[in-house]
Amino acid sequence: MSEHGSDRPRSPAAGTDPLGDPFLRTCFAVPVPPATFLRRQRLTEHLGQAPDTALTLVNGCAGAGKTLLAADWAARLGRPVAWFTVDACGQAPGVFWAYLLEALRASGADELKDIDCPADAGAVDHGLLTRLAARLNDRDRPVIVVLDAYDRVTAPEITDQLGFVLHHAGRGLRLVLVTRTEPTLPLHRCRADGTLTEIRDAELAFTPEEAAALLELHGLRLGHDAVRALVGRTRGWAAGLRLCALAARQSSDPERYLKEFEAGQSTIADFLLAEVLERQPPATQDLLLRVSVLDRFCPDLADALTGRRDAGPVLAELHRANAFVEYLGHAWYRLHPLFAEILKAHLGVRLPGLETALHHRAAQWLRHAGPLPHTLTHGAAAGDWEFTARALVDDLALGQFFTGLRSGELDELFARMPPGTTGPEADLVRAARELAGPDPDHACVHLEHARRALARAGPGRAAARLGCALLDTHAARLAGAPDRAEHAARTARELRRDLPAGLLDRHPELPALLRTHLGSARLWAGRFTDARAVLSETAAGCDAATALPREEALALLALVDFLTGWPTRAERGALAALADAERFSLAEPAGLDLVHLVLAAVAVDRDELDDAQALLDRAASVRPVPPDPVTAASRVIAQARLHLARGRTEAALETAGSAVPAAVASPWAEDHTALVVSAAHLAEGRPEAAVEVLEGLEGAVDREAACTVAAARAHLAAGDPGAALHLLDRLPADGHRGPAVTVRALLVRAEAAGRQGDLTTAHRLATRALADARRERLRRPLLEAGPWLRRLLRADVLQGALRNGPAARPDARVRTPPHTARQTALVVEELSGRERDVLRRLARMMSTEEIAADLFVSVNTVKTHLKSAYRKLGVNRRSDAVHRARELRLL
Structure with missing residues (x-):
């Protein structure tokens, strides 16, 4: 007992802490921002809410710019701020409160001068905290306290004591915590009653615009793309940006340096290793080094790489401590990209040779519990290509080489597969890459190797066999071998029952691709009904995984419509394919060239020859991959018909003679080629040669009705109307012939009747043909009919059919009756100049992305102009907008 009869410790001497050491005045100094500090208005304004809320939390990782932000705000606040940078005193409650009281007194809080500092370094009397809270509560104006580096407070009782004072100080205290970790204060309660201001890591990150301004302060002016790339790599981390700028x-x-610098050999590495990695316990350091090989990870995956079972709480604490471990949700994490680079480089130094083994462990774990793309990435990084190829094939993901979703990524990954990699799955991957590339002929060799290996393996491996069937169907389609395609498709159907339940449901693109390839092969064989059945099933899909085969199926269906004489239906189908491709942002849809070819063929029938040429040019520029025989033949026929329509008969004959490589001939390709050749002979005044070309095709079973009509026209030109009518009478009455065929048949009958002296019948048939032609906007058959039609009908009637269709050519004059023009003016607002620019390009079948590039505007801007134009024109589809604009002479 002391001489005064008390054993209480004495209060420390003035100017000293409970240990008797003098206060370190640097702990109370507000840091001075450097000359290169960038004041960010959005953060300053947010922090400006601090005087109005009891607690403000500035929580971010090391080097996020927390302290400089708070220091700049405090210096510009215009009123005293008690600043305390927590150091080692965070472990001793008595020392902590002694420093905090000294910071309060230094800021001018005179009413606290008679509150003695704690005498015991390890404890604080509750009465002291009560007196402090009461004095603060009595203040007319709150005192603002900034506790910097609060994450250094390790004694849990300090946070409890601070919460007590904050609660009972009422409006007399405004507390700002600058910390790397989440304090254990009752933040949920503060959020609920609106007394909390929060600035966290994501908000502290620099935007590209802010990063550019920061770099300028360091004397660096970089391009927009370079700045965005740097921000992406650093995730806007303030210290990383500053260190990069200094280097x-x-x-x-400088721009090249920032693009190519190695994070593992930089001052950033020194900072992160010292400030983050080396602050962790050895076991945590080992975990961080091992997971650095992963793009993302969960506790179980981290345990698989470390051989331990405690990754869950360790990762949660690292994330809470802002130790550059980001939480992605659903128990998945990732490292900050720069931190990951540095750790990976450090892994090679500390644990040489381990990286390959870690990739292998990750691949094995992910194969059973993780996403397939990550499995493939780690399998490839481990150099285990047989495992990687088998993982792809067993997952039924082989079709993704052709769907556009991950085709480029897969091609790039497996381009690194060594030639010596063996196994049927490796050969299937090679075959898929060849079929999806510019030289599919080599795929057959790999397919044969895979087929033999699977045969030697015996039963089982259904996924590999199904993959082989898919590629066989594709190869057969490209080769023009319908029977092979049918056999492969049957094999695929039989294999489906041997697959694990639900596996095929995860890959709807595989059956969609099978049906599309089979439909194309059937179309080549001239089996239009069977082709339409399987293609319609694919076209009915609606998800992104089947977008590309669906677009291709729509294009093939449009071709079937055109070949059977339904041009308007074909146009609608082709435009639907374009809209679908645009909806899913397909960069290089497989059927886009065929879409343009169908639209070009329709344009020829409508005598819109400039449009037809533009569409042919676009079809030729779509992709470098060799087309299948269907597309190749369509291109030949469309180009030959255009030459013929322009009067270039020699060019038409030369083009029609172009060979289309295929295992078997296509009946419709032969028929339409014969139609071009026959028409060229007629144009040159050789009707007998025209008849000879079509001999054997006219009226033959399963051949084009158009050939019979063309043969009848040739006989008529040769002076034999009876033979012409005889051929037309042999056409089946229940044939599903479209207007492109029936209009031509009516015109031939009309001319034959006229030559036989029956002008009444001739006039009736010709008038009916004109009515049907107007509905379909068919002009070419009327022009091909020759001068007899002009002699038979009034000139104004014929000219109306040729010029006043619903979608007149852009250079044609549309004669709109006065009352119609007045009604139109009432319902249509005037289009802006930019809306007309967009519509003109729309009329040339340009996609939204192409229009944006051509006009040097964004895709969203184009879509805005389109929506406005649709509204003004009273339509909701691009094709209707073009038709309406042409009706109104706006194009």
């Missing part, structure tokens, strides 16, 4: 200033080419 780049020493380079003769």
